[in-house]
Amino acid sequence: MKRLSRSALVLLFDLLAACAAWVATYFLRFNFEWPAEYQAQIAFGLLVLLPVHAIVCTRAGLYRGIWVFASLPDLARVLRAVAISSLAVWAFVALYRGAPGVPRSTLILYPMLLVLIMAGGRAAYRMWKEHRLYGGLIAKGKPVVVVGAGRGGAMLLRELQRSPDWRVIGLVDDDAEKWGRELLGLPVLGPVKALPEILVAERVEHVILAMPSAATKVRRAATDLAVRAGAKVFTVPGLEDVMAGRVAVSSIRRVDIEDLLGREPVWIDTPHVEAMLKDKVVLVTGAGGSIGSELCHQLARFAPRRVVLYELNEFALYNVEQWFSSHAPGIDVVPLAGDVKDAARLAEVFAAWRPEVVFHAAAYKHVPLMEVANAWQAVRNNVLGTLRVGEAAQRHGAERFILISTDKAVNPTNVMGASKRLAELVCQALHQRAQGTQFEMVRFGNVLGSTGSVIPKFQEQIARGGPITVTHPEINRYFMSIPEAAQLVLQAAAMGQGGEIFVMDMGDPVKIVDLARNMIRLSGYSEEEIRIEFTGLRPGEKLYEELLADSEETRETPHPKLRIARSVPAASSFLAELAGWFAQKDCLGDDEVRRALLRWVPEYVPMGGRPALRIVESESKLARVGDRA
Template identity: 65%
Template sequence: MQKVGLKSLLVFQFDLLALAFAWCAAFWLRFNFSWPEDYGNTVLVGLLCMLPAHALACWLAGLYRGLWIFASLPDLKRVLKAVGGTLLAMVAYVVLLTPQPPVPRSLVVLFPLLLIMGMAGGRVAYRMWKEHRMFGALVCQGKPVIVIGAGRAAAMLVRDMERSPDWRVVGLLDDNAGKWGRELGGQRVIGAVDSLPEVASDLKVRHAILAIPSASIAVRRKVADYCAQAGLQLLTVPALEDIMSGRIAVNAIRKVEIEDLLGRETVCIDTANVAAVLAGKCVLVTGAGGSIGSELCRQIAHFSPARVLLVEQSEYALYTIEQWFAQHQPQIPVVPLAADVKDAVRLHEIFGEWLPQVVFHAAAYKHVPLMEVRNAWQAVRNNVLGTLNVARCSQSCGAERFVLISTDKAVNPTNVMGATKRLAEMLCQALYSVSNATRVETVRFGNVLGSNGSVIPKFQEQIACGGPVTVTHPEITRYFMSIPEAALLVLQAGSMGEGGEIFVLDMGEPVRITDLARNMIRLSGFSEDEIRIEFTGLRPGEKLYEELLADAEQTRPTHHPKLRIARSRPVATDLVREVEAWLEQRASPTDQAVRSKLLHWVPEYMPADIAAVAPCQSNSGQQA
């Protein structure tokens, strides 16, 4: 405290000296750099009158709350306030005391200008001197880097990096031609972004920082391509909302991840409509610890539900999402419930006790190759029987809505997983046609970035191990969307449905997995000569191209641009009875028998090994 008080006292004395200097210098300038002998009494009395007024004005303006080393515009505003108060004191001195000889009128302009220059200039000079002492030795240190962008974020970044021993900005690039040749924070804007390869070669840099937090995905991809051509590692600053909120500093740079290039624009939803469905309701989520299920839970928490029931088979996943609520949303009551959706007794117990009003069914087996061989019957039980159990319990307890999370692999499926999800969709349609008290809806979308089992973590691990990166086929493509986007659109669709619909999410353009692998290798700082791509062939049940709509289906638009409704063929009501009879068998059918039965109910299902399925069709009835 003594040290702080001493510094404030020194600053206070400086401001008083600045007043004395400005007052005397104003007279000196007024009389052409010569001291007017006749004005000695006027100068002295005026100084004695204004010193206490100036001290009071400085204190009221809060000049001694700021630190000189961080002197900036707010400090300048305080100086102007203090000078304004002192100027009033000067006017009062001239009017009330009418000194003889009178104060020259030009001092009304000269005196405040000199006082501002003294007080503000002293603070700026101190900051420059202090920063030179602290950071001047860093000027030639650090790795050279080019900054992409010459806006506000770039200015903040350049200023902060002047104090970093790790980085040294050597130039900026921006597509705005009006900024070329100008300087930002002492660094020159060299040219357009497309000149990056040439500039990087001339300046011998190995890193570039994208300092455009609001850059679109197309811009990010373009910059990443230029960096790949130049052999640069691309970094980026945090998102604009994080910078503006103060949660993250602009200099918290990070590597550009593949999600930055595959991610999509921000999704807007009708929050009022979603809130009307979820607020104050008891909401149940199956698969609550999975990729989609856990994000659904986090998004649901924003709409003030009365209670969230977390139904999950994995103990660790259930614990993880329960702990997230305890840390981030402690005000929302959650009930962690260990349960298998195949266990109808346990589900009836849960639904009977808690009577959920809105149900999201995200629990499923999703891994195509694993479910294709030696696990086909388990895929049926989990994806078909599990859906049937949860949907029936939702209807029996009087739930308002039941939403099935489906997949693009249910469209013209070529694998067991996709066929089981399509059969689950059909069962939901059949259940709703029998009893429409509960609005039964389906939401269908493709792969999500960063989900469990996603190709991206696999590629990251292979790159970290030095390769090779394995891709099944050179032309294989997939749709991708972010987990938060998928979860938000599921909530939007769930709030819009009238019952029986299959909502299809706008997945954008499909991405070639080979291009994905190449981008990830480049973003990791390697070339394809260092990390090679190896093609391993399509896995069991895997398709080259995913579809979002079956051939026999048409869609109609909704009021949300990223949601459409599929018009699928009608489903017979006796489908539920037939499927239930099949599911009740005790013995596990063979994979081929499962495929045969799925083909019977899902005519668009085209198993990759159709020849192996056909001979089993005559025996499937006996095994079923």
């Protein structure tokens, strides 16, 4: 009822607008003097125009919009309605036979005045309503500078002007043509590089990034400028949310370290990946881990017939199974508890479910933990587990087997890295058997938010008031997001022909001490408040990570973020020797494990072995990285 009454009022306004426009047409035609001899013509014209105008406006959808949000689509409806209703004027002029004749100027003046009154009335109502609702907020809220004067910035400004929490001082943008101009009544104060000076001059302590389409490096540079100036930095959602008009003040959040380390969006050859996965049975080992679970999430996009989740950790298995129940209920999911070293359980699983594509993500990955008192378990899990899953895949006719490897397999200095390199050799040796299963390996570095990542550790240390512990002032690492890593794994799996080691483009290495400093600033502290302490390299830890061993060559692939490494394959007797080694019942000590790894992985140099050479190599590598930067 309330909606009907409002629509009736709007219709009444439009009819009054038509009356006013028709009468005003004659006033303008006769220089604002009332033409008494035309009174009958004016009245008769209204009898014709008003019913037509009422019908046209109703059919044009003018009464579905909300005036307080009147915008360009509403203007388009008004123009369409006026254009159609103006045809009645043409008909009236052509058919009216009374005296005096209808002035020809009505053909132009009437539609112009009608548009002005109908559109202007709606705009005036919106301005009055917004001033009534939000006008009192203009001088309130925290002062803020918005970075980005594009479409995203404009949409954000509309929201901020209605919020009691923010008061926009102005904007900055690198487009010189916008400097000194205004966006929604607010000045564009200058380029992004002038942000520190603007913050000081305007006494502003808050910055909001509204550059959803800008490159990651640009957003990172703007954040760094603001943080160094002591400002708290916020950001808005991604491009698709902004451009779809879903930006709201409630969506604004503090910039976090993942934003600074963010990488450009990844594209994958979706049809190619879909051809590999659609209607297939897919097995994921380590399905509850950081990489395994994200692989499962990505797999769901490609409509596999069934996803078999193989996981040792009960709670992790439950979590990923529940994710499918909530987000992909149409996919048949089989959650199975099991150990990748358990040959009998693997035989049962492969025989029952016949997976066609296997992603082997199960692994021990924490370098220092695996280095001391756990070396034998690391090798058994990472190497023997790979061997047993790979053999089961071959015996039961799987089409593809994809090993999730690591950059720590390159020139390894720790047991974990050497064990993953040995796992790669296992896959290459299994592929050489030519029993139908394609074996492919994908290497990448640290992923943001993964289990054991340095970022959650730093966050916890900051929450406790510090200090932040960094092992070495020169240590650096590559970082990428978990979704990016998972997508590139799928892309590599789809393009592989068998036996390849795919290497991901990890971008530029990040100094861990710089990471710590940025996290301190983003948390609103200074280094005087949260100290950084250097604790020394941990067992098996490198100063830098590599993605390719010195003896390897690479070749390009059709995907810009993937290359293929050529490495020396294992000897023909390798698998038999390895199986015999694992057949012993006794647990081996750390030193025995390292001696065995040295035999099979010649590039492995344990920490403490040839230390001078390692230091020289590390310094040389860091110098090369500095030169590139």
